[in-house]
Amino acid sequence: MSPTTSETLTDWLSYIERLHPHTIEMGLARVREVYQRLAIEFAMPVITVGGTNGKGSTCAMLESILMRAGYRVGLYTSPHLIRFNERARLCGEIVADDALTDSFALVEAARGDIQLTYFEFTTLAVLKLFADAGLDAVILEVGLGGRLDAVNLVDADVAIVTSIDIDHTDYLGDTREQIGFEKAGIFRTGRTAICGDPRPPQSLIDHAMEIGTDLWLFGRDFNYSGDKQQWNFAGRGQRRSSLGYPSLRGANQLLNASAALAALEALRNRLPVGAQEVRTGLVMVELPGRFQVLPGRPSVILDVAHNPHAAATLAQNLDNMGFHAYTYAVFGALHDKDIDGVIAQLRDRIDHWCVTDLPLPRAATALQLKEKLLAAGLGPQSVADKDKSIEIFATPADAYANALSRAGENDRIAVFGSFLTVAGVIAAREAGKSRKSSD
Template identity: 35%
Template sequence: MMQLHPKVIDLSLGRMSRILRALGNPEQRIPPSVLIAGTNGKGSTLAMIRAGLEGAGKTVHTYTSPHLARFHERITVSGQIIGEQELTEILAECEVANEGRPITYFEITTAAAFLAFSRAEADYTLLEVGLGGRLDATNMVVPRVSVITPVSADHQAFLGDTVAQIAGEKAGILKSGVPAVIAPQVPEAEGVILAAAERRGAPLSLAGRDWQIWEEHGRVAFQDERGLLDLPLPRLIGAHQVTNAGTALATLRLLDEGDPERALTEAVWPARLQRLKRGPLIDMAGPAELWLDGGHNPAAGHALAEAVTRLSPRPLHLVCGMLKTKDVRGYLTPLARVAESLHAVTIPGETATLQAEQTAAFAREAGFTEVRTALGVERAVADIVAADPSARVLICGSLYLAGTVLRQNG
């Protein structure tokens, strides 16, 4: 697929409309769906909604992106990662339907996901928007519930220079008569989303107005018009995951389905402050801790910096690789306040990667005083552990770097 179609961003719904018509409009035959847009927290929120639904005995399809270790992760059918033969056959069917016409990699693989979901039984389909919302390939469905997680600056080249413009693109998933859950937003984003919902006649379940969630005495409390829930802290680490938990719980309330406690305690989402526990890097690290996170924008940097302060005290050292398209200084500035050093690496196999020397320069501008470059993650980890065997090593900066690590370590 990557040879046949460009892995580029070209936001439009025209090509999706065409191929879906050629396939018999499978998006109209999938189980009731939840469509999730936003800048940060989409995947974690989806994982919690899924855990809540499955915890109540429901069967769920999911579509997420990007993948980490292998493409198949993007598509789970009735709770199982799609099999090689089924994926191959469905992609081939989409190729025939496309008839050699222009289409992007994300568009044709999204069409394949819709086709797979339309042919298998499930109670719900959970769809993560790829980029933006209004013109994203996933926005061909009329969902049971729309969800917008926190909106902040990212992908400005495609979505707009301001948070308000970006919020307008995210709000493009709102549809007449379809209820929507809106996570806590900065004022400029919230105003745009509220105005879009009013124009389109989309009823809202709005954080701070219709529901709220807070941490108290080592647990979380969720409150809406239906009452108060007293629940364990989310399995996923960080204050931002409490926010994501609230968004997931509000969605389950609208669906009138799911197990709230399991939504929080059984959700799994790789490369979101994930502790690595096996693989060559672990063998090399000895008593040091290895953690992995794929966040890559300023909001993610702030959330990650807050989350690591909740871990037990250890000296924190970063191994960081990032893409050219990201606000590297904005991402690293909050992390410079909590980490003792940064080793910059080049992400292998990614044409859009920053070279290690460029990332190192941004790190110094962000406030890191001890900055080095390394030929790869393994070399960086080895150097850190040799200098400080009790280190906590956090590999971060990109989902693409995270995928490279996970293919060999978990």
């Protein structure tokens, strides 16, 4: 029995999880049929954002700038950290439970006997919600790949591919050329296609040209320059000077910001944005879990880096932080990720590894992570070696508590890997704050 509109969001999500035997089933035929039955149409400009890394940051910058310009904006991202509602934002606010359950009920009524995965079902619900909300602009983060992702049902006015690297090889291929073709699947004939990767695969360029897009490449059609104080953007016909750095920290944020500004240049006749709105939007943007440095001592860094490309960026960002006596890692990962590649990028930055199980069948166990670290030659070199360690834990909260108990005020704790790792630590910190406030 399907839930009714009076059922809770938790009931609906539990029901949706059971609808399909697989978490992922590539292909758009089933979900397109339901999309058409729902008569989803977007009268406002739509921007889709795909890529291996940098999608969330780019989406957040676009939302922040457009909202400062006074536009009503819908933003869809995935996955969430703590609450499902985080995936859908209307005018900067997460969507309420009842709005989601009402939209779930519409999808349930429209699908008939068509099986949908959790992501497909919930994506359709959010798309229907946004299409009917009277918005000025919609920003959609692509979930996995591009060509066969449910978000790709929408013919976006501007499609951005932020970066291309090796990830999700079981579904997308194991080379940048194969993955680039899949990412380029979000481009549309006669519309703007933006690639923010400085080294785009030829497959992406070839596909964009073959289908007749208006292709914007970083370094050719747009770029940035700057110093330690400010930076400048240059597009095809628009320049943005004396910009403050985005509040999102990290080495690649100017690439992401440049792609976002290129998209806004392409849409400037429909969504004009002033210089001050761009400056304020970049300075005020927020996105939890992307090289998020928490206040206090020891320093705590939250980063959902879960593939080698993202781990390399995290390593560079850690290097830029300055001296810390010891670095503790709280690390949990899914077993289908390139865990060895992630470890290789960070091996020289981590002294003490606190590896954790995660509450998902796809997760690597803490013991498996420890075995990979030992195989990479990490960990204490002798019983007397107190400067290196590898410990295993049942939950991210336990791993974080251990790291916090051992770290000194001049040390730092890097929480990274799966979204579930970061979410577990965020939840533990919030629970700790609640206990303190009730005492």
